[in-house]
Amino acid sequence: MNPMRIGLLGLGTAGGGTYQILLRNREEIARRAGREIHVVTAAVRDLDKAKAKFGLDLRLTTNPEYVVDAPDVDIVVELMGGIEPARSLILAAIRKGKHVVTANKALLALHGNEIFSEAQKYGVMVAFEAAVAGGIPIIKALREGLTANRIQWVAGIINGTSNFILTRMRDEGASFADALAEAQKLGYAEADPTFDIEGIDAAHKLTIMAAIAFGVPMKFDQAYTEGISKLTAADIQYAEEFGYRIKLLGICRRTDHGFELRVHPTLIPERQLIANVDGVMNAILVRGDAVGSTLYYGAGAGAEPTGSAVVADLVDVTRMHTADPDHRVPHLAFQPDRLSDLNVVPIEGVVTSYYLRLRALDRPGVLADVTRILADNGISIEAMLQREPAEGEEQVDVIFLTHRTLESSMNAAIAKIEALTSIAGPAVRIRMESLAS
Ligand code: NDP
Ligand code: HSE
16 A cells, blocks of 8 residues: 655654654554655755754655645645644644644644634644644544543643753752753753743643533633743742642543643642642543543643654554545544534632642731631631741741632632731632542
8 A cells, every 4th residue: 555645844843853753663653554654855944954853855845834734645734833823724734634643732722612613614624632632542542442531620730841850859959940941952842932831832722622521612812821930939849848749730620510621739638649749740630421530640741742642653553544534534523513512610610629839928817717607708718837937037927728718718718818907918828639539
């Protein structure tokens, strides 16, 4: 059988990893796919850099449209990143009847509804395993392996860069800036690292997982997003004293009022496996009604882990290429005419427990004022810690862990606590999740 012919848009971290794996494991991959998979051309911005790295065998161009238009390209693999021109190139490939593989979660979270609808119309596949959690086959697990289940919730460490930063800060006392610079050097970070540290990249991935888990369209604009840039070493340390680790978690959960879609730093009990996932590793817990909890773990970023997921998609597309489009696995797991209009629950309607750190004047009556405000808002305290003031200081750190309460009640309580003259500066609030069944 003739080889399946690939056109790569991008030969950077993800594109380079994909290319190397296809070369190294060529035979093994052909035995699985039923035919060889050849990269015939690739688009980059800097030809000299690509030639120096990948040799002269490959037809290189600086014009990505050339790759999409090339008559000898069967599958277009978009690994450039960004919204434009990636969106237009993918739509052009689809309209030419070419299958697409992409790792571009930002594009799918924002324009996935348009892209999948166009792919449906033209009867082509758009595969995106590498878009979520790098090398972990979580898309396949959610879409196919767990297809019997009504998914109740998904919670994951789904940004390798921020997990890498938190681990370096905790284990080696590295500064935030140094740890981020190292993640960038290793090729983990997005072109704009704000996406990593402000939770935006995790929200892109969560949006995609929620769509597949609950059979809803992409609703990125309604995701609640909070990153790790304001986390302090002190909060990481206090959390540990209570037996918790802080992780940037993406959580989507079915509730009676719709589904939650939120990314934020989260205290997780250290006995949970996921609390011990460190460095660039990702992990995703999925709770299904039939299977119970399942956990998926692996490298969340980097050249070959990402390439591993891209090549898996290429093999899938190659195998299914000749199948009737109506008999393929639906892009978003559910049949496109059976998507649900489930609402996203606003963050004020989320119920969870909280870590609250206050800077309080060390004088009688302050704690009584704070506990009264919490009680008045229906918030009950699970644990409390007060530090001795440092030499010559009048203020102390006071930390509360609360039982589960409505976010809007916590907001009201925090506003009143911050208005007390005995409290200095803003309260630090970090949400907590037990991740129990
Ligand atoms: P890189 O910056 O490493 O690579 C981007 C590649 O695209 C480079 O080869 C670049 O060329 C090329 N490129 C960009 N714009 C153009 C253009 N207009 N015309 C031609 N070529 C272009 O990015 P990554 O590999 O890290 O990321 C790519 C995608 O994969 C992103 O969507 C990212 O979110 C996603 N992803 C990345 C992961 C990772 O670990 N890095 C993991 C999972 C997903 P040149 O080299 O000449 O500049
Ligand atoms: N910047 C992303 C991360 C790449 O750090 O997780 C993988 O999607």
